Amino acid sequence: MNLFEELTWRGLVKDISDEALIDKLNQGGLTFYIGTDPTADSLHIGHYSSFLISKRLAKAGHHPILLVGGATGLIGDPKPDSERPMITKEEVLHNFYGLKAQAEKVFGFEVVNNFDWIKDISTIDFLRDYGKYFNVNYMLAKDKVKSRLESGITYAEFSYMILQALDFLHLYQTRNCVLQVAGSDQWGNITSGIELIKKKLNKTAYGMVMPLVTDSAGVKFGKTEGNALWIDENKTSSYELYQYLINLEDSMIIEYLKKLTFLSKEEIETIEQDHLDHPELRNAHKALAKEVITDLHGAMAYEKALSISTLLFKGDIKQIASKDLKTGLAASPKSNIKDQSLLIDVLVEIQACKSKREARELIQGSSIMVNGDKVTDLNYVIKKEDAFDQEFTIIRKGKKHYFVCNFN
Numbered sequence: 001m002n003l004f005e006e007l008t009w010r011g012l013v014k015d016i017s018d019e020a021l022i023d024k025l026n027q028g029g030l031t032f033y034i035g036t037d038p039t040a041d042s043l044h045i046g047h048y049s050s051f052l053i054s055k056r057l058a059k060a061g062h063h064p065i066l067l068v069g070g071a072t073g074l075i076g077d078p079k080p081d082s083e084r085p086m087i088t089k090e091e092v093l094h095n096f097y098g099l100k101a102q103a104e105k106v107f108g109f110e111v112v113n114n115f116d117w118i119k120d121i122s123t124i125d126f127l128r129d130y131g132k133y134f135n136v137n138y139m140l141a142k143d144k145v146k147s148r149l150e151s152g153i154t155y156a157e158f159s160y161m162i163l164q165a166l167d168f169l170h171l172y173q174t175r176n177c178v179l180q181v182a183g184s185d186q187w188g189n190i191t192s193g194i195e196l197i198k199k200k201l202n203k204t205a206y207g208m209v210m211p212l213v214t215d216s217a218g219v220k221f222g223k224t225e226g227n228a229l230w231i232d233e234n235k236t237s238s239y240e241l242y243q244y245l246i247n248l249e250d251s252m253i254i255e256y257l258k259k260l261t262f263l264s265k266e267e268i269e270t271i272e273q274d275h276l277d278h279p280e281l282r283n284a285h286k287a288l289a290k291e292v293i294t295d296l297h298g299a300m301a302y303e304k305a306l307s308i309s310t311l312l313f314k315g316d317i318k319q320i321a322s323k324d325l326k327t328g329l330a331a332s333p334k335s336n337i338k339d340q341s342l343l344i345d346v347l348v349e350i351q352a353c354k355s356k357r358e359a360r361e362l363i364q365g366s367s368i369m370v371n372g373d374k375v376t377d378l379n380y381v382i383k384k385e386d387a388f389d390q391e392f393t394i395i396r397k398g399k400k401h402y403f404v405c406n407f408n
Contacts, residue, residue, distance in 0.1 A: 002026045003060045010258040012053050014184045017194055017207040028061030032179035033171055037073035041098025042232035045222035049213040049259050050183050055107055066103045070096050070115030078144045078157040114167050130166050133199045142188035161192050168193030184209040216251055231296055237327045238297045242305040245289040253284045261291035315396055318372040322388045332402040339384040339407055346382055352397045369396040
């Protein structure tokens with residue numbers, strides 16, 4: 001397969017601006033950019049698919065540029081339902097440096113900041129040199145603007161489209177950047193840049209967008225209980241990322257393997273057949289977790305996440321360092337207890353059991369473990385001196401349910 005055929009097979013092409021782009025992609029040598037606004041100091045896993053397509057293009061001989069919107073981030077791309085909250089210039093600058101370091105380390109991209117060329121443009125120059133090329137009716141027809149007309153959209157948000165088009169023009173003129181790639185929600189902004197380049201320079205630029213990666217219900221990839229999964233390992237641990245990936249829905253896992261890994265068509269088809277034959281083994285999920293975590297955090301981080309997961313599943317928590325144990329059980333119920341507390345009382349107190357009778361039955365049935373040891377003694381007392389770092393005790397009920405007990 002050539003590059004475009006592979007991108008299509010992986011489901012990574014939703015729209016292209018011109019059929020001529022296909023041959024140019026297959027030939028290599030294009031300078032292209034992908035943009036993001038610095039709303040945080042780390043990318044999240046939802047960005048990963050878009051940035052990965054840029055990495056694929058780089059591997060095929062194209063030159064990627066990451067544009068971090070130090071200027072556009074101060075305005076905010078219109079959301080479909082509401083205005084984005086404004087962030088301070090200091091926050092934007094802090095976030096820019098965080099994203100720059102991350103992009104260079106993880107993806108190897110060259111990074112530019114559109115604040116560098118927008119900051120000195122006067123209002124008059126902005127209107128004369130750029131605004132005059134945009135018909136208001138054309139702007140109103142764009143999906144992001146159209147969706148906000150009933151609820152209302154500010155002039156600042158309305159102008160965002162022009163600023164992003166200005167970026168494309170600037171990179172075209174200064175870097176011979178002829179292509180912008182992004183998720184499909186950026187199609188309107190991309191085509192505005194293409195139009196500006198055509199009107200102002202009488203030159204041809206190109207755009208390509210990929211479908212947004214979602215689950216079967218249309219929820220964006222990487223959204224978990226309202227929280228983003230960050231690419232920064234200090235914000236979201238490799239173990240947390242592993243748990244998210246290993247628990248993705250079965251019906252979507254092959255699509256994720258195509259879009260989020262560099263595994264070949266043959267490798268993915270082999271995994272797919274194994275997944276169809278033995279879905280209970282979750283080998284497709286394990287392959288996805290290995291590829292994504294290794295790409296983002298490295299092989300050692302993946303092995304560590306796998307080890308923590310395996311040891312927790314077995315209940316062999318004594319082999320896990322306290323720091324990693326806290327990470328692995330971050331989502332488990334937590335309670336405060338007193339030193340020298342009777343286990344039966346604690347099981348009821350932390351709501352692991354509904355009654356002391358149930359607690360006794362579980363203890364006698366060898367279903368309770370404390371700090372990795374099975375407890376069958378009805379008079380067992382939980383002591384702070386036996387705790388991990390003399391700070392917290394871990395109770396396991398059955399095979400899956402962990403409870404973290406901190407001492408008052």
